[in-house]
Amino acid sequence: MADRREFIRKTSLGAAAALFVGRVWAADVPMLKETDPQAQGLGYKANAAEVDKVKFARYAAGQKCANCSLFQGKAGDAAGVCPLYAGKQVSANGWCSAYNKKVG
Numbered sequence: 001m002a003d004r005r006e007f008i009r010k011t012s013l014g015a016a017a018a019l020f021v022g023r024v025w026a027a028d029v030p031m032l033k034e035t036d037p038q039a040q041g042l043g044y045k046a047n048a049a050e051v052d053k054v055k056f057a058r059y060a061a062g063q064k065c066a067n068c069s070l071f072q073g074k075a076g077d078a079a080g081v082c083p084l085y086a087g088k089q090v091s092a093n094g095w096c097s098a099y100n101k102k103v104g
């Protein structure tokens with residue numbers, strides 16, 4: 001019984017520590033700038049409403065990083081990592097021409 005309690009205590013502490021480290025890590029990752037050369041090449045905008053709809057005709061209203069399959073943030077996060085832009089976070093309300101609708 002004592003072993004079980006100890007296991008639960010250690011597991012809870014480990015989970016809390018992992019959550020904390022994850023939050024700190026996300027907070028330390030800089031935001032992608034629209035002026036970043038790769039961001040410019042893919043037409044990234046931190047606010048999807050500002051996408052150049054003439055240049056990027058494939059953009060459709062409602063598309064944003066938060067519902068893109070590449071977005072690594074959780075539901076409700078204001079920003080999250082996108083693997084296309086190594087070491088940077090993108091805005092949940094952003095968009096770029098590599099957008100791929102999240103399924104499910």
Ligand code: SF4
Pocket residue numbers: 044064065066068069070071082083084090094095096097098099100
């Ligand atoms: S690939 Fe998706 S998540 Fe990444 S910046 Fe473009 S729209 Fe946002």
